[in-house]
Amino acid sequence: MKHPLGLGDVLCILFFGAVVLALFNWSWQHAPAQEAIVRVGGKIEHRLSLRLNQTVTVKGALGPTEIEIRQGQIRISRDPSPRQYCVQQGWLQRAGQTAICLPNQVSIELPTATHSHDSLSF
């Protein structure tokens, strides 16, 4: 019988397991956002505080988009875009999250404290 698992192996498994757990902890620790930026056709339409429960409607290229804020979270609750991607994205609450209704040219973004890039292209 060969040694299947040495002491060092056990230590390594535990150490790297702890690193994985720490990564999970670290990456979800993004601060909840304080405000949201609503853009229509690329231009900033509203800056909404997430502390105030409210429903806002903006007019996009296809029709009205309804944005709902409740308990520090924001979502797009109604949108005329055919595939409803932004509606299905559900509630957003952490800095850096976005929901984009491309056909209707409406987007909401929870800004991070610092912006390192103006734009990204692929």
Added chain:
Amino acid sequence: MTVSVFSLAPSQQDQYIARLACLGIVLSVVEAYFPSPLPGVKPGLANLVTLLALQKLGWRAAVAVNLIRVVASALWLGSLFTPGFFLALSGACGSLLLLGIAQYLPKPWFGLISLSLFSAAGHLAAQCLLAWLWLLPSQGLLYFLPFLALSAWLTAIVNGWLCQRLLEPHHASTA
């Protein structure tokens, strides 16, 4: 007209490296067609071959096997010099770097599972660094990272264990 024949005699080691690299290429290509739940989540079976090379022939041979594998499988898949190729290359370099250090860990205690874990950690770290510096300089990667790390951790343990089993002398043949 004269025909000049130039030949290099491959050593035993060269042939063994070529054989391992060949195995690695097959594993990489097969793996490329595996469905994957998340981009980047793969069993990493080709790393078995690198570990075997490290164990049997030393670190330099492992470097040769791994780099040949990355370049040749990219040729086969038609992905040479695409972003995916550079990600694979950086992952290979990162894992080889950490293997170069980890091979000096005291042997009876640290087996192939340890080596496999270090290799996976180097692979993921180098890949994410390149992806973050070059391809996706945004926060999105941050949300991916824990899942990639979890899958790397699991597959590294499985691969290390598999490699250990492969290197065990066969019970049947020794009996």
